[in-house]
Amino acid sequence: MDFDLSEQQLATREALRNFLKRECPIEYVRECDEAERFPYELYAKLAEQGWLGLPIAEEYGGAGGSCTDLAAFLEEFAAHFEAGANIFYTTVVIATDAIGHFGSEEQKRDLLPKLARGEIRFAFSLSEPNSGSDAASLRTRAVLEGDEWVINGQKMFCSCAQVADYILLMARTDIDAPKHDGITMFLLPKDTPGVEIRKLKKLGLKPMDLNEIFLTDVRIPKGNVIGQVNKGWRNVLKTLDYERCCLSAVNVGAAQSCLDKALNYTKERQQFGQAISQFQLTRAKLADMEMEIDASRLLLYRSANLVDRGIPNNKESAVANLASSETYVRAALNGMRMMGGWGYLMEYDMQRHYRDSKLSEIGGGTSEILRVVISREMLK
Numbered sequence: 001m002d003f004d005l006s007e008q009q010l011a012t013r014e015a016l017r018n019f020l021k022r023e024c025p026i027e028y029v030r031e032c033d034e035a036e037r038f039p040y041e042l043y044a045k046l047a048e049q050g051w052l053g054l055p056i057a058e059e060y061g062g063a064g065g066s067c068t069d070l071a072a073f074l075e076e077f078a079a080h081f082e083a084g085a086n087i088f089y090t091t092v093v094i095a096t097d098a099i100g101h102f103g104s105e106e107q108k109r110d111l112l113p114k115l116a117r118g119e120i121r122f123a124f125s126l127s128e129p130n131s132g133s134d135a136a137s138l139r140t141r142a143v144l145e146g147d148e149w150v151i152n153g154q155k156m157f158c159s160c161a162q163v164a165d166y167i168l169l170m171a172r173t174d175i176d177a178p179k180h181d182g183i184t185m186f187l188l189p190k191d192t193p194g195v196e197i198r199k200l201k202k203l204g205l206k207p208m209d210l211n212e213i214f215l216t217d218v219r220i221p222k223g224n225v226i227g228q229v230n231k232g233w234r235n236v237l238k239t240l241d242y243e244r245c246c247l248s249a250v251n252v253g254a255a256q257s258c259l260d261k262a263l264n265y266t267k268e269r270q271q272f273g274q275a276i277s278q279f280q281l282t283r284a285k286l287a288d289m290e291m292e293i294d295a296s297r298l299l300l301y302r303s304a305n306l307v308d309r310g311i312p313n314n315k316e317s318a319v320a321n322l323a324s325s326e327t328y329v330r331a332a333l334n335g336m337r338m339m340g341g342w343g344y345l346m347e348y349d350m351q352r353h354y355r356d357s358k359l360s361e362i363g364g365g366t367s368e369i370l371r372v373v374i375s376r377e378m379l380k
């Protein structure tokens, strides 16, 4: 088994690292976090340099990167700017995957090149006030009236809706079918009359806005369906393994950043006449972080490799997501512990990891749901 990235992947990662050092210094990350604002400048530069096209097929103006390429990209991006990497996943990757697999040729030719050039952004809206983990029980309703779909309902927890041009909206199109059938994925232009978006205040990942969406007699053309009518749940399932792989990459990169910061801090901070890195209890924490991050990274690249080879990876992607998210949360918590009172101050970056890390145990399936997925596969 080859655990190494290829020469090409290492070179790409190096180029990205240099780009981020130049265009995304820590001051910029802090500023976007404090102002709770979308990193527009960074995204314009990512588009200019062709990074937004990484997961998009070459025939649609992208670089045709594999899942492993994308994992390496997201890991490095998250090590510099976790919210930035999450935004990349939300606004570019989900739509690339859904449209790439289920969109019509016309939709692909129209949307994917614009996405690669950074001219449009997407958000993905599945969750509702009463359907989170049990996402397929969603109630937002779409009814075909002549040549238009008329949509009514309420969506909850939609990341990046405010900065998106299109929302990939999941709505129920057949109320008599079993809950996993009768759901359709729609392409909803955000500025359609009847769409009201409200911002939700949250704990972390401040540059990535979070929204609830109210849909009142929203009318979109009949053709604004991604994939088949009533078969939208297939789109979601297809995207999930890929999603868990991408989210694991973000977790690994961000956890590594916690460890790097903790290591530097403990080597410099002196107490009882020596660096606190000399205390065995500190070293044990550092060693645990190293072990867990290393293990998560191997799980991540195993699942990316399975995705690339087209091998079913439901369990492996869930394992990678679960291990990496819990690793990241523990890394941030231990990072805070090692910094004592200083970690609690907003001028240090560990508090941001502490706030940001929590979402990793919720998005893409909560830790409990990931355990349900893994154990279900084990008991098959």
Ligand SMILES: Cc1cc2nc3c(=O)[nH]c(=O)nc-3n(C[C@H](O)[C@H](O)[C@H](O)COP(=O)(O)OP(=O)(O)OC[C@H]3O[C@@H](n4cnc5c(N)ncnc54)[C@H](O)[C@@H]3O)c2cc1C
Pocket: 090, 124, 125, 126, 127, 131, 132, 133, 134, 156, 157, 158, 159, 160, 202, 210, 359, 362, 363, 364, 365, 366, 367, 368, 369, 372
């Ligand atoms: C910052 C943020 C960004 C998000 N972005 C998006 C987005 O862009 N698009 C989108 O559609 N959604 C998004 N979500 C929603 C996210 O996917 C849901 O929050 C998540 O799936 C959990 O749903 P819930 O919050 O309704 O919790 P619930 O499903 O109500 O769960 C509550 C608790 O019950 C547990 N639980 C539920 N079912 C089971 C079970 N079968 N067995 C054991 N325990 C169970 C859960 O694990 C959890 O601990 C986002 C959420 C957040 C916080």
